[in-house]
Structure formats: C-alpha cells, structure tokens
Amino acid sequence: MNTFLSLxxxxxxxxxxLAPSLYGVARERAIDRQLCEAAAGRSEVPAVRSPPQKSPPQKSSSRSTVPSTATW
Structure with missing residues (x-):
C-alpha cells in the first residue's frame, strides 16, 4: 500500500x-492551425471586433490648468 501511495x-x-507546458503546446498548435487556415484563404477564425470608436479631440479650453512649480 505504501508503494502505491508513493507512485x-x-x-x-x-x-x-507538466500541465502548464502541455496546455501551452496545445494552445500553440491551435494558433498554428488558425494561421495555416488563414494563409490558405479558408479562414474559420471568429470575426475580429471592430476597433473602438474614437471620441472627438478634447478642446484645450476644457482642460484643467495646473501651474508649474518646476525651477529648471
């Protein structure tokens, strides 16, 4: 019984x-498979989300001003 518990x-x-490295290998193989499919032109990769909408630029008058205390 002691031998069985040791084993x-x-x-x-x-x-x-070994679990983390095996997980990494499986993930790498999935990424490689996706890259090969994309290179072959038959991509089955889920659609990529569009980039977030940019907000209009902030006007300088709406920024708070802080006086500089640096004495260079």
Missing part, C-alpha cells in the same frame, strides 16, 4: 509540473 504521489507531482 500516486509521484504521478500527481508530475501532472502538476
């Missing part, structure tokens, strides 16, 4: 150490 603990530790 189980070693497997659990190995899973904890």
């Amino acid at each position: 189980l603990a070693a497997l659990a530790l190995a899973a904890l150490v």
Whole structure:
C-alpha cells in the first residue's frame, strides 16, 4: 500500500509540473492551425471586433490648468 501511495504521489507531482507546458503546446498548435487556415484563404477564425470608436479631440479650453512649480 505504501508503494502505491508513493507512485500516486509521484504521478500527481508530475501532472502538476507538466500541465502548464502541455496546455501551452496545445494552445500553440491551435494558433498554428488558425494561421495555416488563414494563409490558405479558408479562414474559420471568429470575426475580429471592430476597433473602438474614437471620441472627438478634447478642446484645450476644457482642460484643467495646473501651474508649474518646476525651477529648471
């Protein structure tokens, strides 16, 4: 029974150490697959959101002014 628990603990530790790298590899492969599909022209990548609307430029008269205290 002691040997079984030791083996189980070693497997659990190995899973904890390897899980982040395996997740990264799977993510990289998914990105590579998307890039290959886009290069081939048959992109099945979800639609990209449009950039946010720009607000009109702020007028200088509406900005608060702070006197400078720098003495250079």
